[in-house]
Amino acid sequence: MKRLYWTNPDIYETEVELTVIDDNQVIIDPIIFHPNEGGQPADTGTIGSAKVINIETVSGRIIHTLDKALADGKYPACVNIAQRRNSAGSHTAQHIISSAATRLFGLKTSGVHIGLETNTIDFDKLIDWSQIQKIEQMAMAIVSENIVIETLFDKPENADSRFDLSGIETGMIRIVKIGDYDANACCGAHVARTGDIGIIRIIDSEKRKDGCRITYVAGGKALEFSQVETATLKELRKLYKCSTAELASLIVKSMDNARQLNKQVDQLQASMLPGLVDSAEIIAIDGHNIGILSDNISPRHIMKLAGMLAEKINGSSIIISDTNIAINSQTSKARAIFTRIQQTINCKGGGSDTAINGKLEKPTTIQSIKQILAK
Numbered sequence: 001m002k003r004l005y006w007t008n009p010d011i012y013e014t015e016v017e018l019t020v021i022d023d024n025q026v027i028i029d030p031i032i033f034h035p036n037e038g039g040q041p042a043d044t045g046t047i048g049s050a051k052v053i054n055i056e057t058v059s060g061r062i063i064h065t066l067d068k069a070l071a072d073g074k075y076p077a078c079v080n081i082a083q084r085r086n087s088a089g090s091h092t093a094q095h096i097i098s099s100a101a102t103r104l105f106g107l108k109t110s111g112v113h114i115g116l117e118t119n120t121i122d123f124d125k126l127i128d129w130s131q132i133q134k135i136e137q138m139a140m141a142i143v144s145e146n147i148v149i150e151t152l153f154d155k156p157e158n159a160d161s162r163f164d165l166s167g168i169e170t171g172m173i174r175i176v177k178i179g180d181y182d183a184n185a186c187c188g189a190h191v192a193r194t195g196d197i198g199i200i201r202i203i204d205s206e207k208r209k210d211g212c213r214i215t216y217v218a219g220g221k222a223l224e225f226s227q228v229e230t231a232t233l234k235e236l237r238k239l240y241k242c243s244t245a246e247l248a249s250l251i252v253k254s255m256d257n258a259r260q261l262n263k264q265v266d267q268l269q270a271s272m273l274p275g276l277v278d279s280a281e282i283i284a285i286d287g288h289n290i291g292i293l294s295d296n297i298s299p300r301h302i303m304k305l306a307g308m309l310a311e312k313i314n315g316s317s318i319i320i321s322d323t324n325i326a327i328n329s330q331t332s333k334a335r336a337i338f339t340r341i342q343q344t345i346n347c348k349g350g351g352s353d354t355a356i357n358g359k360l361e362k363p364t365t366i367q368s369i370k371q372i373l374a375k
């Protein structure tokens, strides 16, 4: 079977001879759709009036699954051009990045994933961000040269490949050549010239075992990503009144300030706890004192405040802070009080008969709590 996209990557529409294998599963000749293999997602498109919903290589045959049955015969087949250009551009970008990484730093590609949004390449060694930027620069230089992507055929033993090609072809192997930069056995769909990729952006990296994984985007997806980044940076520059280069240090400074302020608020609130205890409203239910307090106090202090209040009145206490609730009881009634509140207000929490820490579905008032307890 002839894979048309190997030798004619710009043909997206042609007549195919269709043979039914089983129900909605068919094979076609020539093969115009790229299957799900080699880390590159399957194409989508149509054959006649049927949509192609899955394409897989099974025992050397490329099986197309359609959304409805067709009879044997000749049909027009159309590839979803936007999706193909996206995956072929991303895949060709991978050849270029892998090649640049080898040339610059002797890295070997140990894994590849081409996605519909972002793509990853795994390298056998760890490199830093400045090295990644050099790889990105060389990749863009190769794109700018607008080199023709050639397909050659050779014997498998002569081919160097980053992929497991077992079960895909026998006898002859397809070599993808990008000028003097890369010659690698590969079964994927590529663009016709490196310039067709447009943009390659390496957007992230992480350590993986002894090596690293880089995440990159290409073509239209790279433009989309860069536009989101630019808009975000523009907004941040406006907020911090600084240049892009100054942003990181200003954000770190701002986070340090926030931590210091939180510490001061914490200390201040801790010193206010005895005063808050005195301001609680005390009600008596069946001779049992319950202190109720609603204040915008930090969740870090709420349990302590509940304990101080219950101890002072030798009864139970309920502290509300936004949607946080803490219940303490000197008389082991905390769980019973919480259960009673839960019968009216949706809330979750846990603890013991002496102390409960919970979360209300929405903020509530002292008045509401009093009404629930009075029932």
Ligand SMILES: [Zn+2]
Residues within 6 Å of the ligand: 091, 092, 095, 176, 186, 187, 188, 189, 190
């Ligand atoms: Zn390839």
